[in-house]
Amino acid sequence: MRTGVNLQHPVIQVIFGAVIAIFGAALQWVLWPWVGPSRFILFLPAVMIASLFGGGIIAGSAATFVSVLTVVYFFMPLLNSLKVSESGAWLQVFIFVLTSLSISVLVQFMNVRTKKLADAEMRAEGAQRLTFAAEAANVGIWEWDVQKDQMKWDDQMLKFYGITRESFSGTVDSWQRGLHPGDRARANQILQESFLGKTKFKLEFRVVRPDGAVRTIFASALVVRDYNGKVKQLFGLNRDITDEKRAMEKLKSACEVAESAARARTRFLDIAAHELRTPVTAFSLLLQMTELQMEKGQAVEISTLKRMRVQADRLAHLVVDLLEVARLERGFLKLKRQRTDLSALISECRLNFEMQFPDRRFLFSEPLYPVEITVDPVRIYEVISNLIDNAVKYTPAGTPIEISMEKDLTRVRVAVKDRGSGIPPERQKELFKVFDRGEDAEEVRYAGLGLGLFICRGLVELHGGSIGVKSQMGVGSTFYFEIPFEIPREIVLDQAAS
C-alpha cells in the first residue's frame, strides 16, 4: 500500500533543494567570522555540484537558485556591514569543501532513503500482485535453496498440502512427506533428472493431506545453477488440478458410455440382421427344396413341413421380442392385472417345459396353499418361462433345474436355479441390459437376440418388483425376481397416467 508522500515528486525535490540551499547559506553565515567575504563565491559552485550530485537536476538547480538569492539579498548586506580579516584562505577552501561534502552526503542519504522506500513499496506491490495472480490461477509458489535445504512456501502451497505454517518443516522433507506413496518414486526421479539437466522439472503427482484427502497437483520449476553448473536453487509453482481432472474424467466416462451404447446398438443390429436372416434363409431353402421335389413328382416329407413351421415360429418369436422391447422402451406396454395363483402358474409352466424337454428334470416344490397375488398372469408366465428357458439353453443336458417360491408379508420371490458353469461377476450386471449378449458375437453365438432378460426386467419392474442373479463360477446361477403384494403408489399413478 502507498503510504505518505512521493519523495520523487518534483515539487518535493524543489522544496528539498531550497532547504539544502538555506542550510548552506546559514552555515556560511555562522562560519563567516573565519571565512570572510572574498572567497565566498566559491561556495556557489560547491552547493551547485553537491546538489546536482545528490538530488538530481531539479533539486540542484533549485538549490543553486535559492542560494544565490539568499546570498545576494540577505547575506551580502550583512557581510558588507562586517569587517573580517583576510587571513586563513586555506581554511576557507577546506571549509567550503567540507560544506559541499556534508551537503552532498546529506542529499545522498535522503535520496537513498527515498529510493529504498520506493523500492520496498514496489516490491510489496509486486508481491501483492503475484499473490493475487497466484490465488486466481490456483497456483502455489515455492522456492528451494538446495545447498542449505531451505524451502519457502506461500500460503497457497500450505493450503494445497493441508498443513499449517507451524507444522511446515521448511525443508524438502515437507514436500516429500505430502506425496502420495504411489507417486513418490517417480517425482523424485524427475527431480533428480532435472538436477542432471536431462528433463525439465514438470510433472503431475498426487498429494495426501494429513486429513486423508487426495489432491492432484501439477508442478513445474526453474532450476538455477551457480557458475560451476551446480544446482543452487529451484523456483517453482504448484497448481491444484484435482477439480479439472475430475471434470475431465467425468466427461471422458460420459463419452465412453455414449460410445459403448452406440457400439452396442451397432452390434445388436449386426446380430439382429444375422438372427433374422438365418430363419429366413432356412425357410426359403426348405421351400425351394419342396418345390423342386414336387416338380419332380417326389413325395414331400411331413418332417420338411415341420422344419418350416419351426423356422417360421422362430422368426415370429424374434419379431415379437423386438416389438416387446420397442413397447417397453416407449412405455406402451399395459398390464392386465388379476388375482392369480402364482404356484399354479409356475406348475403350469414347468409342465410345459417337461413336455418340450422330456430328458431334462424340472423340480418345483409346490407349496400346499395357493399363493395369490394381483399380477398380469400372461406377463409373469412369460418371465418364469424365459428364466427356465435360459437355464435349459445354457446348462449341460444332465443337470436339473430347480424352481422355488417363497413369500413374506410384503412380497413373493420366485427363483430358477441351475447347475451351469456360472456367470462371471462383470457380466452379471450387463445381463439385464438391452442389446446385450456375449462380448464377441462373432465368436460365441447363441440362438436369439439376447433380449429375453431385458424384457423380463421390464415386465417385473412394471409390477413394481425387481430381478437379479446370483452366480458362482463352476457351481451355477440362480435367477430370481420379486413382486410386492402391494404395488408401489408411484407405479400405479405412473401407469394410470400413461
Add this chain to the structure above:
Amino acid sequence: MTLGSASKLVLVIEDEEDIRYTLQVFLESEGYVVQTAENGLSALEWLKLGRIPNCILLDMKMPVMTGWQFAREFVDRYDHLAPILIMTAAADAEQRAKEIGASGWIGKPFVLQELLDKIKRVERVEPE
C-alpha cells in the same frame, strides 16, 4: 446321377441344421456327394481323414470356429486345394471373400439354382 468315385464331393460347413439338411438333399439330388459339418473345427477334423472336396460351402458366423478361422486354417494346411464359396449375410461379403482367398460368395438368403451355378463355376475338376 452318378455315385461312387466319379461323384464330386461338396463339404458344407454351416451351423444351422435346416440349411445343412436342405443343401445336402438338394446337392445330392444334383449328383454330388455331400459331407456336412456344423462348424469349422469339425470340418477340419473330417478333412484329416484325407479326402479333399471339390468345393467347400462355408458359413461365416458359427460357434466354436468361425468361417474366417476355418478359411485361415484350411489355406495354411491345404493351400488352395479346394475352392471355397462363402455363404454370408455380411454387407462386405465380396471384400471378405477376397481377404480369405475364397473363390466366390453368395448372399443369404439365396436361390438354390444360383448356388448350383456358382458351385459348377468354381468346383475343382479332377484330371481325367
